[in-house]
Amino acid sequence: MSTKSFKWLTLLGGLAIGAASLAHAQDSGPLIDTLVKKGILNDQEAEDLRVELLKDFGTSSAGKLNLSSALTELKISGDARVRYEYRSGENGKPGAAIAAGSKVGDQQERNRYRYRLRLGVSGKFQDGWFFGTRIEPVGNNRSTNVTAGSSTSPFAKADSLAIGQAYIGRSVGDFTLTAGRLAGSPLVTTSMLWDDDLNPDGLAEQWSHESGDITWIGNLGQFVYEGTGTTNPINTTAGAPNTSRQNTYLLAFQGGGKVKVGKGVTVQVLPTYYKYTGNDTSATALTTANSNTLRTYGLGVIDIPVEIGFKLGALPAKVFGDFAYNAEAGTRASAAGKAKFGSEDKAYQIGVGVGASKVKGDWEAKAFWQSVDAFALDSNLVDSDLFDSRTNMEGFVLQGTYVLTTGVSVKFTYANADRKNDLLGTYGAGDIATANLTHYQLFQADLNVKF
Amino acid sequence: MKKSILIASALIASVVSASAQKLVIKGSDTLGAKLVPQLAEEYKAQHPGVSFEIAAEGSTTGIAAIIDGTAQIGMSSRRAKATEVSAATAKGVNMKPTIVCYDGIAVIVNEKSPLAGLTKRQVEQIFTGDVTDFSAVGGNAGAISVYTRNTSSGTYSDFKDLAMKKRDYAPSSQKMAGNEQIVAEVAKNPNGIGYVGLAYTTAPGIKVLTIDGGLPNKETVLAKKYPYARPTFYYTNGEPTGEAAKFIEFTHSDAGQVIVSKVGFIPVK
Incomplete structure (x- = not known):
C-alpha cells in the first residue's frame, strides 16, 4: 500500500x-x-x-448544546414516582384529651393515587465551586406529591412548580460550605427527626476527615426557620406601636465519627444539638394539639443517631438507632397548657436493615420501632408519612425495596402506630383530620424511576 | 441609441469588474495588523486593480464574517469553535480552514524585569490571578499588572486553552485591543506582563520570557515543543475561489512566505 x-x-x-x-x-x-x-x-x-x-x-x-466553558461538569438528574397510598387514623377514646367537636372512636381513611417528578441540574466549576437546583411539584415543605383527582374538575392540571433546591457551594479539602436552599439536611439524621423531603434554607458547613480507621465528621447548619416577619414594622396607628418580630433560626451542631472496628464492621455515632433562636414571637402558644403554629417553643434537642454496619453473608446489613432528648420539654409542655407533662421529652428509634438497592435484582428490607414523646421533637420537621407528622406516637415501620432494573424500583412501606400517652394530643399537622389520633396505619406502594 | 447602450454596458461592466477585484478580509489582529496588509501591498503590486478592505478586530469577527458572508477571507489566530462550525453549517456555509503560517504566543515582560523565564504553572498562576506579586515567581517585589487581549481575540482564547487550563483570566487583568497595545503597556510598566504573537516581540522596551526553558522560535514552534505554538488561519466558505484563492495561493508562494518570515511569523514551508 x-x-x-x-x-x-x-x-x-x-x-x-x-x-x-x-x-x-x-x-x-x-x-x-x-x-x-x-x-x-x-x-x-x-x-x-x-x-x-x-x-x-x-x-x-x-x-x-452550548455549555458554559466555565463548567467542568454538568449533571441532569431527577426522579419520578407513582404511588398508591392507604392511610387511616382513629379518633380519640374515653379518658383521652379530645378536641372539641370530635367524635369519639371514629375513623378516617384515605386512598390516594399520587405522583411526582423532580428535575435537577447541578454543576461544578474550577477550584471546588459547585451549584445545584431542583424543580419540584407542589410547594409543600414535606411533600412533593401531586394527588390524582384532587381538583373539583376532572383531570384538572392545577399543579404548581416550586424551587425545591437552589444552592451554591465550595469544597476545599475536607470542608464543604453550602448556601441557599440546600439539598436535604446537611446533617446525618433519621426520619424520626427530619422528613427527607425537607430542604432547609440557610448555610451549611460540613467537614469529613479520614484518619486511619476513623472518619471524623463535623457538620454545622444555620437555617432560616421563619423569616417572614417584619422585624421593625412601621406604626400605622399613633400611640399603638406594632409588635416587633424576630426571625427564627434553627442552629444545628453535629460532631462525631465513623470507626472501622473489624472486617466489614463500622460504627457511626454522631451526637447533634438543635437549637432555635429568635423564637418566632408572633406565633401563638402551643395550645392546640393540631395547631400549625406550634413553632419553636421549648426546643433544645440533643440527638444521637447511631449506625452499626456489617456484612450478612454477601449482603450489607445494619443495626441502627436514634435517641433524642429535648432539654426544654418543660417549657414546651407549659406552652401547650400541659405543664405537668414536661417529662414527655424523649424519642427513640431502633431497627435493622439488610440489602442494597443499587442495580438490577438488588433488594433491601428495613424494619424499625419508633417511640416519640409528645414534647420531644419539633413536629414541623418529623417525617410526614410514617406517623402522620405527629409526636406522641409509637409503633413500627416495615419497608422493602426491589430494583426492577437499574434506576427503576418498587418500594412498599407499612407503618402501624398508636398514641403513646392517651392523656395528651398527637401534636403535629398531619393528613388525618383529628388532633387526637389513637391508632394509625399507612401503606404505600411506590414505583420509582431515578436518573 | 446603440451608442448609449454600449456606454452604459461598459460602465456596468467596469463597476462589476471593480467590485470583483475587491477582496474583503476581516478578523484576527495578530494577522491583520501587520502580515496581511504587507501581503496585500505586495499582491496589489503584482495585480494592479485589485483593492483590499482589511478589518483586524479579532478572530471572532473574522469567523463571523465568513458565516455572515460579509468577507471572502476570515483571518483567525485560533481554530473555529464547535458552535461556530455548527452555526455555519446551519446557514449552509462550509467552513474551510487554510493554514497561513505558524505562531508562538510569546509571554513578555518589561525589559528591566530581572525575570528570564517562567514555568507553565507560573504562567497559569499569574494570568489567573493565583499569583499577584512578581516576588512569588522570582522577580522583584511588586504587584503584577496583567495585560490580555479582548474577548473577540483568537489569542485571548488560545492562551486560555494553551496556558491556563481554560480557567478565567484574573479579574484585575486589563484587556487590550491588539498586540501592539499590549507591547506598549508592558514596555512602560516595569511590573507588566502580557502575551503577543511572534511578530510583535521585537518591539523596544520588552523581552520575551522562556517557558519551561524554551523560547518561541522556528525550531520550537514547528516541532511543537514550545507549549504555546499554534497555526494561524484563513477561513473561507468552502474551497477558496476567484481572487480569494489567488491571494491565498500568493500567501503560500515563496514571495508570500518571505513576507511571513520578515514580519516575524514562522512560514508553512
Missing part, C-alpha cells in the same frame, strides 16, 4: 471514528495530533479533519 493511500485510509478511519462517536468529536485532538506527529497527516489535512469532525458533531444532539 502506498503512503498516500495509507494516509487517506487513516483519514477516512478517523472520520469513521468521529461519525461513530460524535460525542467524542471534540476530544479527537490528541488522536489527530498523534497522526500528525507520525507523519500520517500533514498540518493542513489535520485542520480539515478537525473541521469535518466538528461539522459532524454539530449535527448531533450533543453538538447543539
Whole structure:
C-alpha cells in the first residue's frame, strides 16, 4: 500500500471514528495530533479533519448544546414516582384529651393515587465551586406529591412548580460550605427527626476527615426557620406601636465519627444539638394539639443517631438507632397548657436493615420501632408519612425495596402506630383530620424511576 | 441609441469588474495588523486593480464574517469553535480552514524585569490571578499588572486553552485591543506582563520570557515543543475561489512566505 493511500485510509478511519462517536468529536485532538506527529497527516489535512469532525458533531444532539466553558461538569438528574397510598387514623377514646367537636372512636381513611417528578441540574466549576437546583411539584415543605383527582374538575392540571433546591457551594479539602436552599439536611439524621423531603434554607458547613480507621465528621447548619416577619414594622396607628418580630433560626451542631472496628464492621455515632433562636414571637402558644403554629417553643434537642454496619453473608446489613432528648420539654409542655407533662421529652428509634438497592435484582428490607414523646421533637420537621407528622406516637415501620432494573424500583412501606400517652394530643399537622389520633396505619406502594 | 447602450454596458461592466477585484478580509489582529496588509501591498503590486478592505478586530469577527458572508477571507489566530462550525453549517456555509503560517504566543515582560523565564504553572498562576506579586515567581517585589487581549481575540482564547487550563483570566487583568497595545503597556510598566504573537516581540522596551526553558522560535514552534505554538488561519466558505484563492495561493508562494518570515511569523514551508 502506498503512503498516500495509507494516509487517506487513516483519514477516512478517523472520520469513521468521529461519525461513530460524535460525542467524542471534540476530544479527537490528541488522536489527530498523534497522526500528525507520525507523519500520517500533514498540518493542513489535520485542520480539515478537525473541521469535518466538528461539522459532524454539530449535527448531533450533543453538538447543539452550548455549555458554559466555565463548567467542568454538568449533571441532569431527577426522579419520578407513582404511588398508591392507604392511610387511616382513629379518633380519640374515653379518658383521652379530645378536641372539641370530635367524635369519639371514629375513623378516617384515605386512598390516594399520587405522583411526582423532580428535575435537577447541578454543576461544578474550577477550584471546588459547585451549584445545584431542583424543580419540584407542589410547594409543600414535606411533600412533593401531586394527588390524582384532587381538583373539583376532572383531570384538572392545577399543579404548581416550586424551587425545591437552589444552592451554591465550595469544597476545599475536607470542608464543604453550602448556601441557599440546600439539598436535604446537611446533617446525618433519621426520619424520626427530619422528613427527607425537607430542604432547609440557610448555610451549611460540613467537614469529613479520614484518619486511619476513623472518619471524623463535623457538620454545622444555620437555617432560616421563619423569616417572614417584619422585624421593625412601621406604626400605622399613633400611640399603638406594632409588635416587633424576630426571625427564627434553627442552629444545628453535629460532631462525631465513623470507626472501622473489624472486617466489614463500622460504627457511626454522631451526637447533634438543635437549637432555635429568635423564637418566632408572633406565633401563638402551643395550645392546640393540631395547631400549625406550634413553632419553636421549648426546643433544645440533643440527638444521637447511631449506625452499626456489617456484612450478612454477601449482603450489607445494619443495626441502627436514634435517641433524642429535648432539654426544654418543660417549657414546651407549659406552652401547650400541659405543664405537668414536661417529662414527655424523649424519642427513640431502633431497627435493622439488610440489602442494597443499587442495580438490577438488588433488594433491601428495613424494619424499625419508633417511640416519640409528645414534647420531644419539633413536629414541623418529623417525617410526614410514617406517623402522620405527629409526636406522641409509637409503633413500627416495615419497608422493602426491589430494583426492577437499574434506576427503576418498587418500594412498599407499612407503618402501624398508636398514641403513646392517651392523656395528651398527637401534636403535629398531619393528613388525618383529628388532633387526637389513637391508632394509625399507612401503606404505600411506590414505583420509582431515578436518573 | 446603440451608442448609449454600449456606454452604459461598459460602465456596468467596469463597476462589476471593480467590485470583483475587491477582496474583503476581516478578523484576527495578530494577522491583520501587520502580515496581511504587507501581503496585500505586495499582491496589489503584482495585480494592479485589485483593492483590499482589511478589518483586524479579532478572530471572532473574522469567523463571523465568513458565516455572515460579509468577507471572502476570515483571518483567525485560533481554530473555529464547535458552535461556530455548527452555526455555519446551519446557514449552509462550509467552513474551510487554510493554514497561513505558524505562531508562538510569546509571554513578555518589561525589559528591566530581572525575570528570564517562567514555568507553565507560573504562567497559569499569574494570568489567573493565583499569583499577584512578581516576588512569588522570582522577580522583584511588586504587584503584577496583567495585560490580555479582548474577548473577540483568537489569542485571548488560545492562551486560555494553551496556558491556563481554560480557567478565567484574573479579574484585575486589563484587556487590550491588539498586540501592539499590549507591547506598549508592558514596555512602560516595569511590573507588566502580557502575551503577543511572534511578530510583535521585537518591539523596544520588552523581552520575551522562556517557558519551561524554551523560547518561541522556528525550531520550537514547528516541532511543537514550545507549549504555546499554534497555526494561524484563513477561513473561507468552502474551497477558496476567484481572487480569494489567488491571494491565498500568493500567501503560500515563496514571495508570500518571505513576507511571513520578515514580519516575524514562522512560514508553512
